[in-house]
Amino acid sequence: MSRIPTLNSPFLLGFDEIERALERVTRSTSDGYPPYNIERIGQSDTQAETLRITLAVAGFTRDQLEIVVEDGQLVIRGKQTDDKTRAYLHRGIAARQFQRVFLLADGMQVSGADLVNGLLSVDLHRPEPQRRGKVIDITVRD
Template sequence: MKTELDFAPLYRSSIGFDRIFNLLDNAQRLQAVDLWPPYDIVKLGDDQYAITMAVAGFSRSDLDVVQERNVLIIKGGRAEKEKGEYLHRGIGAQTFERRFELADHVHVETASLSDGLLRIVLKQDIPEAMKPRRIEIGKSSQIPDTQLQIEAERQVA
């Protein structure tokens, strides 16, 4: 039994979360789960991730890795090179397209292909302006004395 969630009440009471609601809504609508090619996602640190995808039989020229805004798209396709009639075809050679939604400020750092494994390292670079910063609490003598000045003007009047 599949249940779809209605995000309409959240749209009415929240501002700036449209992208998150759209992601959740799109995730609900995925009908077929494509299991090929298999992949792993590993968190390497607080701000670094790696996607490792098994692409045996594909060369660098057969693969395409593109980042468009907050989406990483990995496409693969091979031209038919083998001549002859297959009696059994167990090595996956079909074209594929895999999409990964990325958080804000996440970008591809490196991509490499070795031993049939495509490895993409991602890094999240949060701008300095968005990072938390510590606010130094000053002494009361450093605070402007505007309150006393206003009180003095009231007494004169």
């Protein structure tokens, strides 16, 4: 099967990374666990726009969770292990593992994370981009 580029306009130069990122997102499959919310927290004159990702991680302790930013992605992992000392008569709550990956836009920064009542909240912010311009000199060659 041949690959048809999605960003094949001659006016879109250097967007290969975005195309690869879109392919990564569409390839990643998830079982829907843990459920999560993404909310926009208001922007003010003194504070940049903030996004908050909240994951329902009931049963996980702080030591069983890991948040890493790698290769332009926010990776949130959780790993529980079975307690071999317990003898269950019925087991309806399984020890689980998960990994959630969120692709970050350029400039997005993780500002902090909180674990409260089984909800893990990760705050992201994007500083206001500075407008930059550059005048290109034109060389005349005869």
